[in-house]
Amino acid sequence: MKNKIDALKLASQPLTGNCSGVYFLFDEQELVYVGEGWNCFLRVAEHTKKDSDKVFTKWNFIEIRTKKERKRVEREEISRFKPKYNKGLYREPFMNNANGKACSICGKWHRLEEYTYGNRANRSYCKKCNKEERAAYRKGGTSAAREYRENKRSKWKSA
Numbered sequence: 001m002k003n004k005i006d007a008l009k010l011a012s013q014p015l016t017g018n019c020s021g022v023y024f025l026f027d028e029q030e031l032v033y034v035g036e037g038w039n040c041f042l043r044v045a046e047h048t049k050k051d052s053d054k055v056f057t058k059w060n061f062i063e064i065r066t067k068k069e070r071k072r073v074e075r076e077e078i079s080r081f082k083p084k085y086n087k088g089l090y091r092e093p094f095m096n097n098a099n100g101k102a103c104s105i106c107g108k109w110h111r112l113e114e115y116t117y118g119n120r121a122n123r124s125y126c127k128k129c130n131k132e133e134r135a136a137y138r139k140g141g142t143s144a145a146r147e148y149r150e151n152k153r154s155k156w157k158s159a
């Protein structure tokens with residue numbers, strides 16, 4: 001038995017490092033989610049857990065080494081196909097990096113004007129989220145504000 005295990009050990013496959021890319025979850029013929037990761041196998045395995053809200057029957061991925069390029073392709077494909085489990089990340093057609101960006105709380109794309117308030121430009125939260133976060137803070141302090149942010153983010157951000 002020991003020899004057998006030693007042989008298995010030598011031939012075993014690493015879980016890391018060699019499948020970095022953008023992955024696609026399909027429910028039959030429908031593309032339902034696009035994600036990226038330095039290890040697609042692990043990320044897809046996470047989506048198969050019981051508490052995952054994603055239903056899919058097949059998956060595939062394209063290998064992309066650099067994180068910057070993976071993020072770019074992920075955004076592009078989400079924006080093109082608007083898969084139903086990618087909540088909020090895709091932008092409206094009239095928006096691009098020059099005239100808008102995604103709110104870091106709700107994940108929705110807004111025009112840049114939406115991020116200028118209180119005499120400051122280029123904030124990271126949209127007005128609505130800023131207002132709601134401050135309301136949470138007034139009620140329960142820092143921890144309530146954090147809880148508000150994490151709650152909203154968990155609705156559209158994958159871990």
Ligand SMILES: [Zn+2]
Binds near residue numbers: 107130
């Ligand atoms: Zn927002």
